[in-house]
Amino acid sequence: MLKMTDVKKVFRTDLVETQALRDFNLHVGEGDFVAVTGPSGSGKTTFLNIAGLLETFSGGKYELDGQDVSNLNDKKRSQLRNEKIGFIFQSFNLIPDLNLFDNVDVPLRYRGFNSAERKKRIENSLEMVGLAQRMKHLPSQLSGGQQQRVAIARALAGEPRFLLADEPTGNLDTQMANSVMDLLKNINDAGTTIIMVTHDGELASQARRNIYVRDGKVSEVNNADISSPAQLSAV
Amino acid sequence: MSNIQTNTSVNWEIGPIFRAMLRNKVGAILIALQIAITMTIIVNSVYIIVERSKEMQRDSGIDNKNSFSLTSVGFAENFNAAVTVEEDLNTLRNLPGIVDAIQINAIPNSGSGWSMGLKTQSGVEHDAVGTAVYMVDEHGINALDVEIIAGENFAPTDIGLREVGQVKWPNKTILTKAMAENLFPEIPYSSVVGKTVYINDIDPMIVIGIIDKLQAPWVGWNNLENVMLSPERMDYKGSRYFIRTEPSQRDSVMKQVEELLANSNKGRLIQGMRSIEETRERSYRGHTAMIKILTTVMVILTIVTALGIVGLASFSVNQRKKQIGTRRALGASQSAIVRYFMLENFLISTIGVVFGAALTIALNILLVNTFGLDRIDWFYIPIGMVVLWLVGQGAVFGPAKKAANIPPALATRTV
Numbered sequence: 001m002l003k004m005t006d007v008k009k010v011f012r013t014d015l016v017e018t019q020a021l022r023d024f025n026l027h028v029g030e031g032d033f034v035a036v037t038g039p040s041g042s043g044k045t046t047f048l049n050i051a052g053l054l055e056t057f058s059g060g061k062y063e064l065d066g067q068d069v070s071n072l073n074d075k076k077r078s079q080l081r082n083e084k085i086g087f088i089f090q091s092f093n094l095i096p097d098l099n100l101f102d103n104v105d106v107p108l109r110y111r112g113f114n115s116a117e118r119k120k121r122i123e124n125s126l127e128m129v130g131l132a133q134r135m136k137h138l139p140s141q142l143s144g145g146q147q148q149r150v151a152i153a154r155a156l157a158g159e160p161r162f163l164l165a166d167e168p169t170g171n172l173d174t175q176m177a178n179s180v181m182d183l184l185k186n187i188n189d190a191g192t193t194i195i196m197v198t199h200d201g202e203l204a205s206q207a208r209r210n211i212y213v214r215d216g217k218v219s220e221v222n223n224a225d226i227s228s229p230a231q232l233s234a235v
Numbered sequence: 236m237s238n239i240q241t242n243t244s245v246n247w248e249i250g251p252i253f254r255a256m257l258r259n260k261v262g263a264i265l266i267a268l269q270i271a272i273t274m275t276i277i278v279n280s281v282y283i284i285v286e287r288s289k290e291m292q293r294d295s296g297i298d299n300k301n302s303f304s305l306t307s308v309g310f311a312e313n314f315n316a317a318v319t320v321e322e323d324l325n326t327l328r329n330l331p332g333i334v335d336a337i338q339i340n341a342i343p344n345s346g347s348g349w350s351m352g353l354k355t356q357s358g359v360e361h362d363a364v365g366t367a368v369y370m371v372d373e374h375g376i377n378a379l380d381v382e383i384i385a386g387e388n389f390a391p392t393d394i395g396l397r398e399v400g401q402v403k404w405p406n407k408t409i410l411t412k413a414m415a416e417n418l419f420p421e422i423p424y425s426s427v428v429g430k431t432v433y434i435n436d437i438d439p440m441i442v443i444g445i446i447d448k449l450q451a452p453w454v455g456w457n458n459l460e461n462v463m464l465s466p467e468r469m470d471y472k473g474s475r476y477f478i479r480t481e482p483s484q485r486d487s488v489m490k491q492v493e494e495l496l497a498n499s500n501k502g503r504l505i506q507g508m509r510s511i512e513e514t515r516e517r518s519y520r521g522h523t524a525m526i527k528i529l530t531t532v533m534v535i536l537t538i539v540t541a542l543g544i545v546g547l548a549s550f551s552v553n554q555r556k557k558q559i560g561t562r563r564a565l566g567a568s569q570s571a572i573v574r575y576f577m578l579e580n581f582l583i584s585t586i587g588v589v590f591g592a593a594l595t596i597a598l599n600i601l602l603v604n605t606f607g608l609d610r611i612d613w614f615y616i617p618i619g620m621v622v623l624w625l626v627g628q629g630a631v632f633g634p635a636k637k638a639a640n641i642p643p644a645l646a647t648r649t650v
Contacts, residue, residue: 045647054564054644075568081643082566093561093646097255109248110566138258154565166647 001193002028002051002162007060009046009216020046021057021216028195030161033188035207036197043216044197045166051195052085052164053077065161082110086155086192090167092147094139094154100126101135104154111158125153129183145176152183156192163187165196169203181206252579262547263583270587270623273540275594278619279602280529282611287522293459295515296411296448297343298380301334302479302511303489304342309472311502317396317470319500326499327476327492328374332484335378338468339477340370341452343379344515348452353440353463354433355418363436364417365458366410367451370397370467376409378479379449384412386428386444389466397467404434405466409444413460454518475507485510540623541630548576548634552641559638560645569639576635577628584627588620595619 009021021043028034038044049055050062053069062069065084072080087093094103101122108118126132129149131142139147148168155163165184169177181203188194188208196207204210212220256263307323309316320338327336341348349370352363369375372394376383386409395405410418415427424445431439449462480488489508497505509517516523552559559572567575599611 049644049647052564054647055642075570078563078566078568078571078643081564087564087646089561089646093557093564095255095558095561097258098251099254102251102254105251106562107565109251110562110568110571158566 001030001032001065002026002195003061003063004051005061005063007050007062008058009043009050009055010058019216021050024060024217026211026218028193031188031191031193033185033194033208034196034211035204035209036195036211036213037199037201037204038213038219042213044213046216047213048164048166048195048197051162052087053081078110082107082158084161086158086160086163088148088151088155088163088165088168090170092139092144092151092171094147094150096139099136099138100131100142100150100153103139103150104135104157107154107158121157121159122153125157126150128156129153143176144172145179148172148176148180149183152180152187156187161193163192163194165194165198167198168196169198169200177203247578248575249578249582252575253582256579256582262551263586266543266547267583267587267590269540269543270584270627271591271594273536274588274591274619274623275598276536277533277622278591278595278615279598279611280533281619282599282615283602283608284526284529286609287526290454291519291522293450294448295344295450295511296379296381296446296460297450297511298479299511299515301482301485302378302380302477303485303509304339304345304475304477304511304514305492305496305508306506307474307476307496307503308506309474309500309503314472314500314502316472316474317468319503320468320474322499323474323476323496324374326495327478330488330491330495332481332488332491334380334479334481335374336476336478337371337374337378339375339475340368340469342475342477342511342514343369343450343452344454344511344518345452346454346518350451351434351463353414353418354436355430357433357437357439359436361433361436364414364461366414366461366463367453367456368463368465369449370465370469372466372468375464376446378477380479381446381449383409383444384447385425386442388444389464393466395467397469397471399471402435404438404440406440407443407466408432408434408440409446409464410442411446411449411460411462413448413458414462415442415445417458417461454515454522472503537626541626544580544627544630545634548580548631549637551579552576552634552638555638556641556645559641560643560648563641563643564646572639572641573632573635576631576638580627580631580635581624584624587627588623591623592616592620 004024004026007021007024011018011020024047036044036047050057064080069080095106104122104125105118108121123132126135129152131146131149139150142150169180172180184194185206198204210222211218309319324336324338327333349368350365351368353366354361354363373389373391376388389407393407410427412424415424418432419427419430427442428445430442432442434440448460450459451462478492493505493508562572595616602608603610
């Protein structure tokens with residue numbers, strides 16, 4: 001489902017060349033829940049950006065849902081992001097001037113759904129995260145945990161194949177973090193593949209599978225749950 | 236998933252953009268106001284410029300390119316004006332390169348001349364129609380290059396000699412078509428030939444001819460084509476000559492004439508020699524200056540407005556980098572980001588131009604009532620709206636492109 005083979009990412013400036021990812025190999029199967037941990041600067045976020053087609057990579061091969069995405073143009077990458085990937089960001093990244101309804105609507109509009117379809121999806125996804133009654137509220141009127149739930153609703157409204165979560169509980173207190181984590185586990189149980197970058201070891205332990213990244217490489221794999229619905233492999 | 240019904244057309248975000256704008260009104264309102272004021276000034280300025288340009292393009296009726304005028308001022312004690320005029324005209328009319336020459340009391344479009352009132356009935360109780368008066372002899376028609384379209388020219392025997400202070404008028408006149416129609420609106424101009432009109436309330440003049448077109452000296456006068464010709468020469472020490480030359484001979488003839496007349500009679504001065512083109516340019520100098528000033532104001536205003544839009548859009552892009560990165564991460568293509576900012580500007584511009592249309596009409600009403608300008612033609616308003624829309628779209632395109640280049644990876648960074 002997501003397969004990276006010898007993926008490299010080099011950041012170059014006039015003076016410095018930094019290898020953010022080097023020979024990065026990873027295979028994530030359908031329905032998996034992978035937690036990616038590692039020290040700061042290890043390449044976690046770079047991996048997430050490349051996995052989410054937010055950034056291009058310098059070498060290697062990346063197949064997403066069976067499609068080689070190595071040489072796609074920006075338009076095609078945008079389309080794939082919109083159709084196949086849902087993002088959850090550490091600081092929620094809700095648009096402050098839009099109410100919850102319009103926030104969840106953003107990716108659906110890029111998808112080109114008609115208004116009735118969008119409305120149905122927005123209502124369903126906000127219902128799922130328990131915020132259907134507040135869809136006319138602005139993000140600033142919600143708590144951090146609620147805002148992250150809205151972000152999750154936005155990510156799920158398009159029914160993506162993957163959820164990519166970047167420190168999804170990083171800005172939340174423990175109670176809210178647990179609540180969000182429970183929500184993610186439920187989503188995963190319903191069949192959505194999740195890749196989550198986190199610093200939090202306890203949180204990572206709740207994933208089916210843990211990947212440890214160091215110096216731009218996958219250095220350790222822990223298949224926490226062998227009953228994972230997918231065949232997992234990491235090289 | 237693949238069976239979900241989707242729109243094939245571009246999904247415009249008018250609703251969300253508008254709602255978001257309502258939550259950040261100040262910048263948008265200021266720009267909309269600037270657009271409205273710019274439109275108001277530009278549309279009214281363009282209208283004034285077009286009207287002034289049309290006035291400047293009006294056909295004077297005479298041969299502007301090949302004509303010139305001069306003044307002969309006698310100062311010697313024994314200066315005989317009538318004889319000098321006769322000699323001068325004989326000299327001029329026989330000079331190679333000159334088509335014809337006349338003595339005339341005023342030069343068309345020069346800003347200085349005579350006016351009288353003509354009536355269709357004798358008596359002070361009747362209304363008069365104002366007219367410019369040109370005193371010319373039988374060569375007037377040819378020298379001025381006007382055409383008799385009804386009736387006939389003056390005969391040499393019709394020409395009188397006007398003394399200084401004389402109040403008596405000749406008994407014949409030639410009118411322009413416009414003057415004939417103003418005096419006798421109920422009959423065709425050709426039927427005006429043979430009619431009697433009254434000058435000085437009671438002095439009769441018979442209309443013996445109608446000419447196609449001739450303008451009065453005063454370019455700002457509403458009845459510019461109300462002109463009568465009076466068959467007279469003037470026994471004045473100061474005498475104006477109007478001279479028409481063969482095509483492209485004007486400048487060389489002017490030099491020759493100045494020298495010739497100055498030498499032919501040492502008891503007078505030749506002065507004020509200028510082409511009719513220059514005379515007209517001097518008369519329309521106010522128009523020209525106004526056109527230049529208004530054009531400058533329009534250009535500056537347009538630039539300031541465009542820069543305002545660029546500034547607001549650039550500020551908005553910088554403020555919303557994270558948001559733009561997020562939109563890109565959520566699937567917005569670069570063109571969708573450009574479209575977003577163009578659409579946002581379009582909405583602001585729309586508010587501006589709608590308000591601007593109302594302001595434009597209000598300013599025009601004020602100009603009509605205060606300065607007697609004509610009412611603006613309706614089509615200036617939609618054209619102005621489109622122009623301001625285009626200015627807005629052009630100005631926002633750069634910042635919008637810049638926004639589109641914000642990478643989606645910015646969504647995962649702390650900015």
